[in-house]
Amino acid sequence: MTTTLLERRPATRSAAAPGALAEPIRNIWSMTRRNLVHISREPMQLSDVTIQPVLFTVLFIYIFGGGIPIPNGSYKDFVLAGLLALNLVTSTMGTAVGLSTDLHEGMIDRFRALPMWRASVLVGRSLADLMTSCLCALIVALTGLAVGWRPGANVLSVVAGFAVVLLFAYSLSWIAACVGLNSRSPESAASFGFIVLFPLAFVSNAMVPTQHMPGWLQAVADWNPVSAVTAGARHLFGNPNPSAAIQAWPMQHPVVASLLWSVVILAVAAPLASHFFKQRTTE
Amino acid sequence: MGNDLVIEAEGLIKRYGETQALAGVDFSVPAGTILGLLGPNGAGKTTAVRILTTLARPDGGSATVAGIDVLRHPAEVRRHIGVAAQDATLDPLLTGRQNLVLVGELSGMPGRTPRGRATELLAQFELTEAADRVVKGYSGGMRRRLDLAASMMTRPPVLFLDEPTTGLDPTSRQRVWDAIRELLDEGVTVLLTTQYLEEADALANRIVVVDHGRVIADGTPRELKEASRSARLEVTLAVGDPGAVAAIETLVSGRVHVSEDGRHLSAGVDSVPGLATTVVRALDSAGVLVDNVEVRQPSLDDVFFSLTGGHLPDDDATGEPDPAAERWQELEGARP
Numbered sequence: 110m111t112t113t114l115l116e117r118r119p120a121t122r123s124a125a126a127p128g129a130l131a132e133p134i135r136n137i138w139s140m141t142r143r144n145l146v147h148i149s150r151e152p153m154q155l156s157d158v159t160i161q162p163v164l165f166t167v168l169f170i171y172i173f174g175g176g177i178p179i180p181n182g183s184y185k186d187f188v189l190a191g192l193l194a195l196n197l198v199t200s201t202m203g204t205a206v207g208l209s210t211d212l213h214e215g216m217i218d219r220f221r222a223l224p225m226w227r228a229s230v231l232v233g234r235s236l237a238d239l240m241t242s243c244l245c246a247l248i249v250a251l252t253g254l255a256v257g258w259r260p261g262a263n264v265l266s267v268v269a270g271f272a273v274v275l276l277f278a279y280s281l282s283w284i285a286a287c288v289g290l291n292s293r294s295p296e297s298a299a300s301f302g303f304i305v306l307f308p309l310a311f312v313s314n315a316m317v318p319t320q321h322m323p324g325w326l327q328a329v330a331d332w333n334p335v336s337a338v339t340a341g342a343r344h345l346f347g348n349p350n351p352s353a354a355i356q357a358w359p360m361q362h363p364v365v366a367s368l369l370w371s372v373v374i375l376a377v378a379a380p381l382a383s384h385f386f387k388q389r390t391t392e
Numbered sequence: 393m394g395n396d397l398v399i400e401a402e403g404l405i406k407r408y409g410e411t412q413a414l415a416g417v418d419f420s421v422p423a424g425t426i427l428g429l430l431g432p433n434g435a436g437k438t439t440a441v442r443i444l445t446t447l448a449r450p451d452g453g454s455a456t457v458a459g460i461d462v463l464r465h466p467a468e469v470r471r472h473i474g475v476a477a478q479d480a481t482l483d484p485l486l487t488g489r490q491n492l493v494l495v496g497e498l499s500g501m502p503g504r505t506p507r508g509r510a511t512e513l514l515a516q517f518e519l520t521e522a523a524d525r526v527v528k529g530y531s532g533g534m535r536r537r538l539d540l541a542a543s544m545m546t547r548p549p550v551l552f553l554d555e556p557t558t559g560l561d562p563t564s565r566q567r568v569w570d571a572i573r574e575l576l577d578e579g580v581t582v583l584l585t586t587q588y589l590e591e592a593d594a595l596a597n598r599i600v601v602v603d604h605g606r607v608i609a610d611g612t613p614r615e616l617k618e619a620s621r622s623a624r625l626e627v628t629l630a631v632g633d634p635g636a637v638a639a640i641e642t643l644v645s646g647r648v649h650v651s652e653d654g655r656h657l658s659a660g661v662d663s664v665p666g667l668a669t670t671v672v673r674a675l676d677s678a679g680v681l682v683d684n685v686e687v688r689q690p691s692l693d694d695v696f697f698s699l700t701g702g703h704l705p706d707d708d709a710t711g712e713p714d715p716a717a718e719r720w721q722e723l724e725g726a727r728p
Contacts, residue, residue, distance in 0.1 A: 132500060139497040143483065143490075150485045150526065219481035219542070222445045224470040225498040392408075392448045 133226040140233020141240075144207065148241065157203065158245035162196045166252040169316065177317055182349030186261075189253040190270065190342035191315030194335050196249055197242050197278035198310045202302030204238045204282040208289035209298035212389060221390055228383055235282050242278050246271050261347030270345030273367050277338045280371040281306075283378035290385035315339045318351040331357040334374075337366035396423045398458055398550055398581040399444060405452030406439050406605075413439040415605035416453065421598075426572070426582040428596030430589065430696070436605040437585035438478055441554045444583065445475045458550055471500075474543035478554040478585075481539065484528040488519055488538050491527060496545045506545065513541040517571065533564030540571060551575060551582045557591060569594060589696050601699055609699050616695050624688045625671060627657040630681035639678035640671055661687065 148154055174184040211217055220230055260267045292298040313335040319327045330336055340363035343350035352360045359366035399421040406414040414436045421427040429437045442448040444455055446466035455462040458472040482491050489510050496506025514523045517537040557565040572595055586592050592599045593613045601609040632654025644659035668685045675682050
């Protein structure tokens with residue numbers, strides 16, 4: 110019997126192909142492409158990384174710009190790193206919604222019955238979302254440049270600034286994945302954005318310097334990872350960074366602090382997401 | 393136990409909360425044959441398929457597919473199977489072609505082979521024209537055919553088709569049937585679940601009838617029909633004759649119905665060889681002139697209803713499901 114079975118598999122590679130890693134990578138790439146095709150089919154899904162950043166950038170700069178004094182600089186130069194953080198943090202909601210949708214469609218059963226590396230469902234999703242995050246970052250930067258934002262550091266340093274924020278957004282997308290895997294519906298996964306991500310992004314130094322906040326709120330904001338990430342980006346962009354005057358450790362070492370946050374979140378959330386995925390797809 | 397059993401399920405038990413989906417189900421499928429798993433909604437067919445395709449773990453029992461233990465080596469089982477689930481498991485936002493290529497890639501088909509195979513299957517299932525349209529706009533029949541094509545991407549030696557024609561129009565159903573018959577020619581082993589007796593009758597080499605998570609009958613379509621007590625004897629007389637009823641009463645299993653004009657007699661009978669001859673002789677020796685004698689073999693529907701405890705339209709059918717099922721077990725025991 111076994112021989113007939115093997116004979117009937119001309120199109121498929123044998124179980125232990127050389128390079129055991131090649132297969133998962135191929136799987137991840139297939140899944141990433143699938144998710145990118147989804148985006149191209151429903152471009153409005155992209156509005157939170159295309160239209161929203163333009164809107165936020167213009168609104169914040171022109172509405173709040175005049176009212177918030179920034180020591181040693183302009184609000185434009187101050188707020189851009191914050192807008193970058195705000196847009197990237199809130200767009201991780203897409204990961205939660207996307208995964209939740211995947212689990213609610215029959216497609217997940219098809220994936221589970223295929224001889225594929227199952228975690229590629231998660232990794233492929235997070236990579237596709239990272240790519241849309243990059244697009245989002247680009248749009249924020251271009252809008253910023255158009256309305257007068259000017260970085261004061263060399264190109265390498267500016268790129269490093271973007272990388273710091275993108276890495277943090279990527280780590281957050283794994284928390285979003287955990288939420289998506291535990292939500293009953295895509296709609297309830299979306300509420301994660303409003304309940305968790307918006308407060309996270311706003312109770313920080315992203316939009317305004319924390320010095321003017323009430324004492325307890327300032328303490329929360331100064332230890333908020335979003336503040337570290339924003340301050341780190343400001344530092345690397347060579348833009349005004351009032352937080353440098355704050356004694357809290359993350360404000361004194363914003364780049365190190367934000368990298369630490371990202372690594373710790375990834376180290377906890379990625380295995381957790383994988384666990385939830387197994388749990389959710391076991392019956 | 394033969395070496396050529398490609399699917400074997402033994403004592404499968406599965407519980408979902410309060411619901412006992414499977415209460416100890418056994419069946420096996422020899423290589424290169426189609427087994428029809430037949431039963432009403434909620435009988436446990438899909439649960440059995442989900443266990444065999446590694447999507448669900450049973451609470452009890454064991455199963456092998458292609459000689460591989462489903463519980464111990466699920467990943468290896470997935471390399472040998474194709475699955476077309478009951479709810480079409482396709483990505484609505486991808487085109488038909490993209491869906492097939494994705495399945496091929498994720499199954500480890502190398503390089504550009506998924507594209508070639510996809511083109512081939514799209515043609516086979518008459519989807520070439522719709523190949524580059526998004527699946528969201530497909531009709532139910534097109535989705536089913538694409539789902540079936542997806543299950544065949546890697547030319548798997550074992551296929552699980554869960555109600556592949558439910559909700560299809562007759563033309564689409566015929567197309568799916570043709571595709572399944574072609575698989576048999578290729579030597580593929582198929583487990584097919586269906587609610588349609590007609591479908592099981594048309595496609596399956598063997599039929600396992602499940603109800604309430606148990607196997608209540610198992611045999612070839614022919615054996616199932618023959619084992620049913622629901623064959624009907626129809627006699628047409630030249631002239632109505634009161635003696636006719638008495639002449640055949642001992643040969644039938646229930647009351648004899650007589651039509652108003654007295655010329656048409658009908659009764660339920662056990663389907664035994666030479667029954668018509670016996671009836672004609674009995675009537676002849678009673679001096680009754682016979683125009684026509686017909687023994688109508690039961691349809692699978694008759695069998696099914698009698699097995700699942702449904703009542704047949706006539707009153708001579710066994711009210712309880714057990715006798716037929718018991719006879720089945722006797723037949724089962726008698727087989728090697």
